[in-house]
Amino acid sequence: MVKEVGASFTIVGHSERRADQHETSHDAWAKAAAARRQGLNVILCCGETEAERDADRAERVVQAQIEKSVPDNADGSWFTLAYEPRWAIGTGRTPTLDEIAAIHAIARAKLRMLIGDAAAGVRILYGGSVTGANAALILATPNVDGALVGGASLTAEKFVPIIEAAASL
Numbered sequence: 001m002v003k004e005v006g007a008s009f010t011i012v013g014h015s016e017r018r019a020d021q022h023e024t025s026h027d028a029w030a031k032a033a034a035a036r037r038q039g040l041n042v043i044l045c046c047g048e049t050e051a052e053r054d055a056d057r058a059e060r061v062v063q064a065q066i067e068k069s070v071p072d073n074a075d076g077s078w079f080t081l082a083y084e085p086r087w088a089i090g091t092g093r094t095p096t097l098d099e100i101a102a103i104h105a106i107a108r109a110k111l112r113m114l115i116g117d118a119a120a121g122v123r124i125l126y127g128g129s130v131t132g133a134n135a136a137l138i139l140a141t142p143n144v145d146g147a148l149v150g151g152a153s154l155t156a157e158k159f160v161p162i163i164e165a166a167a168s169l
């Protein structure tokens with residue numbers, strides 16, 4: 001159905017699905033695999049809650065989500081990972097650049113354990129309150145290969161500065 005309406009990408013494992021529909025990482029894995037079988041590109045979201053970060057569990061939570069939801073045959077030709085801390089989505093709050101770098105590094109390492117050399121070609125996006133004001137620094141953070149933009153993508157006035165930040169790297 002998604003393909004029939006012309007989509008070429010699908011997002012799975014989004015925090016709203018995990019929180020509101022109680023979707024598990026296994027569900028995200030099954031959806032990613034099914035989407036791939038239909039020829040769709042997949043963006044798989046992972047990310048901790050605020051309580052998990054406060055308990056110093058963010059890295060372990062993200063590692064476990066990745067381990068349980070990345071299909072064995074994932075590679076950068078169709079698969080993208082997005083780190084979206086739930087508490088940063090739509091809130092105007094973001095992790096520090098060091099915190100983003102730390103999670104993206106462990107995400108890359110976990111991907112390498114799971115899919116080997118293909119991990120190098122998988123784009124890892126950051127999502128959560130990306131704006132024209134913070135995009136350049138976030139996009140220049142190691143292992144950040146792009147941004148998954150929500151609210152700021154809704155108007156040209158807010159989105160164009162993000163595109164310009166990306167283009168200037």
Ligand SMILES: O=C(CO)[C@H](O)COP(=O)(O)O
Pocket residue numbers: 084088089090091092127128129130148149150151152
């Ligand atoms: O997940 C998102 C919207 O549901 C998006 O990637 C991030 O949203 P934002 O915080 O509004 O940029």
